[in-house]
Amino acid sequence: MMIKYLVRVGSAAALGMILPLTSSPARAMTLDGVFVLERVFNGYPNSTLSVTNDYPTQVQFEESAFGEQVGAFANRHDALFSDDGGTNPRTFDIGESFAVQANVTLEDGSNTPRKEAGIRINSPITGDVLFIVNSDAGEIVAFGGGGPFYIFGKNATGDGYTPGQTIFMRMIYQPNSNTLEDPGTLEYIINRGNGVETSGPLGFDNLEKGPVDFEVGLYAQATPNDPVADFSIVTYTNIAGNDGNATLGDVNLDGAVNGLDVNPFVERVISGPYQVEADLNEDGSVDGLDVNPFVDVVVSGGAGMAAEARIVPEPATAALAGVGMVVLVGCLFTQSGKPG
Structure with missing residues (x-):
């Protein structure tokens, strides 16, 4: 079955203006x-x-x-x-x-x-x-x-x-x-x-x-x-x-939601494994339905994050975020079956 989920073009383009923090909060405890x-x-x-x-x-x-x-x-x-x-x-x-x-x-x-x-x-x-x-x-x-x-x-x-x-x-x-x-x-x-x-x-x-x-x-x-x-x-x-304080969208677990999370998010959508930070709509699976919510939290700097933990917009990571989202869009249109 061909996957038909779409990314809003305006939001995806805005990812090109996202830069990670120069210093990040401590990494959350993970039950492994x-x-x-x-x-x-x-x-x-x-x-x-x-x-x-x-x-x-x-x-x-x-x-x-x-x-x-x-x-x-x-x-x-x-x-x-x-x-x-x-x-x-x-x-x-x-x-x-x-x-x-x-x-x-x-x-x-x-x-x-x-x-x-x-x-x-x-x-x-x-x-x-x-x-x-x-x-x-x-x-x-x-x-x-x-x-x-x-x-x-x-x-x-x-x-x-x-x-x-x-x-x-x-x-x-x-x-x-x-x-x-x-x-x-x-x-x-x-x-x-x-x-x-x-x-x-x-x-x-x-x-x-x-x-x-x-x-x-x-x-x-x-x-x-x-x-x-x-x-x-x-x-x-x-x-x-x-630890209950993980941030949706922080897929690389560095304490910030930004362009560095794009490629890990792409991998989770296409091939797994399941990760709670990538399950943006909190429905128990990571798939195309999480794409637009992911775009939203990256653009906003992380839903529910403290002000000092939010990212600041600069153009330096435009290529990183832009390429990542292009890959994601391409995969969603070409991958067969439901990603997990």
Whole structure:
């Protein structure tokens, strides 16, 4: 299929007037792997479990043949975000922000008893915050651990999650002052194919006004209705995580949005891999729909950036930016299939 996305000519031309900062802010922390922790709950110790850890492309938990286990609750497996390539899970303190996201698919043999997938905060002190989809009620919901409750939909109201569906999920934590007047906040974001939906930033209501000494991860949890036939497959793709302050458009991660981001952005659109800074429309994929928003943020110097971090216009990088956008336009008109 020929790609038909267009770049506005005026905006693309304006990129020729963009110059990078002579000094850039510090590079943001990047979560660069996951540490897999199997059988956090192990109600069915004889189940067959297969785990794929190909972060950030895919993390998958496939479980079947649970076996008989009278009175068992569930099996649960975590993939905890790491900043050392997956060797260890990262422990955050209450004052550290983060943003994590993935495309989530939950498949099962039977919707009941419940199977779950999603993003979680694990804290031994303030409890666990869950942002999940589940199989039985079809809920897309966040709750627990003093975190703000929010529900996007459920089967009972006709807007729930159906197993087999892929849904984009993102969680953002900002500590603010962690006080009664200025609590830490979580924002929950989804895209189930109808555009981006967000809770907006919502405050913690626990005593600490945020999570304490916590880990952040993806997970799979299942309770089978049949010891042989039931199964659960939870797949995460296009996984990304950072300190919550990454700037959309800063594809080369140098702290500024400018002409130096053009060629890396072109590469992400045409051949991947997925990168959150290149996902300008925040829909869980990097493709032609991100082109015009990218142009806009480069021209404006970076959406939401502090004044001292904005770029200043000079003509010196006209060739760099101009050539990059010409390449992008050409690729979008000649590349077959959807870029990822």
